[in-house]
Amino acid sequence: MRNFAGTRLAVRAILTVFAKEFRENLRERRTLLSALILGPLLGPLLLAGGLSLRLERGLGEVDRPLALAVAHGERAPNLLAFLREHGVTVTSVDYEPSAARAAVRSGREQQVLAVDADFAARLAAGLPAPLELYADASDLTAAGDSARLRALIQQYSALLGRLRLAARGVDPLLLAPIAVQDIDVSTPASRSVLILGTLSYLILITMLMGGMYLAIDATAGERERGSLEPLLTVPVHRELLIYGKILATCAYMILSLALTVTAFAVVLRFTGLERFGMSVNFGPRVALEVILLTLPLVPLGAALMTLVAAYTRTYREAQTYLALVLLVPTVPLAFAGLVGLRPRPALMAVPSLSQHFLITSLLRAEALPPGWVALSVGATLALAALLVVAAGGLYRREALLG
């Protein structure tokens, strides 16, 4: 049926199935929730929430007073004065070593500083004066405070060292033979990627979730309900039926994608990353470019989910397998992160990974090489076409009825 009338009929059949699936799912609460509300709202809110927490913590760490328990603090009054001047709140405790250990391990104290009995004597004699710092290295939340404290004590020690040299008529600068100057080439936009690196992953996941329920309903759901067989009795080529369903899935995914990216663009405006010398490069133009870059993944994701769901028997089985399929785009991203992959022309042929690199580049306000974009779009669409044809082939098979 390769004549013009045939093509027109084919297009009309695809659009008929598309229109029905699209409209029917507008009445399906689960699909709407997942595609239009959960993904687009939850993703940005989670990101913004996580960001704020991390930033507040980072900010607070520098300004927040550090609580320190000191045992035998009377043996090192000048050290304690120094610490107090630099924002440390000192509380005196009466711990023997085992008691100090137990206090930190149980979490009663975050860290305990114990001053040895011969601290003052050795200090006066110009010998290393011992202090014990009890801390829990496996406690990540205390890591910041421990580092701060250690830095302060080092500062005090260096101060004493310089005073001793000066007292002996030696220039303290002799101890600093090399001066390293850090020159930072990062831009505010590129720095923002440290925090926003997961953005591309979140966008991909919510996009897939947008079409997931429709993909399941249109295949496994159809079979489970018994509505597949009547559908196969109409005078329409079978693969056209699945093409129409994939198209409807694409429509929901595009809606979800557009809403998600818009939500991110809005939310990121209010995160206050500027306070940290980062700028968020996610204005309307970038948002549109991100959407366009991600569009080729829509038919790929739709065809993949439809294909997998079409193999399953029941709605529940489809849900299980599609949840696994949602992980598929994350594998290249996780791999890239672990192995420390940098963008390369060859990698632009890997769907999902190429979009991740390109989106990250956009966030860094870098120019996108047109060749890379072309390769990314081409390779993704080629794989999508392959999967669509495979889905059509599946629908022609008899075993479809189960």
Add this chain to the structure above:
Amino acid sequence: MIEAQRLEKHFGRVTAVREVSLRALDGRITGLLGPNGAGKSTTLRMLYTVLAPDRGDALIDGCSVVREPLAARARLGVLPHSAGIYPNLTARENILYFGALQGLKRSARRARAAELVQLLEMEEFADRRARGLSQGERVRTALARALVHSPRNLVLDEPTNGLDVMAVRALRRLLLQLRVAGHCVLFSSHVMQEVSALCDEVVVIAHGVVLEHGTPDEIRGRTGAGSLEEAFVRLIGATDATSRGPG
């Protein structure tokens, strides 16, 4: 007219249908009668092209299901075993969807849907979401859907499944109406009463083969039975005996 010519179908090592030939004429109601697992559904599925025969062919108004499946489908209205209505669409929308798939233009399918709603007495629930319909209402919707393109041939797979007495009588009335209008109606059943009340022609099938065919009277006469049920049991019994072998 529906004509099956020596249809054969295997599923793995099981032969579900073997050398089944039958003919259902226009203006007649033909019943495919057989016990569960006889091969009725498989035969019908080959007729409406959802299954491809391993051997043999079938002609729907002259169109081969093997060589011209789309043309064959266009000449058939089908009510498969499970009505399979879309729960989120109204009964009318279900009909309209299939009208569109059958190639009817918008005004044509709207008019046809209205016609069918009236014919099948669906006014009360036509615009209600199919989710809330009773079994009888669902079957009527499926039937309307099968008739939306005014096919001359109608195939129904155990249409009275799960229907109450009133619904069965309504269906019977409708099938008789269709017969008078010149349609070819073919339906499968294992309910004796239905078949003897409705059918002009009966095809008895068991273990995938046609045992007998003819009018109910002819079959009774040939088996020497007092009723169609008796005839049926004798036919099945005979097959059972031969298929089981000596002892």
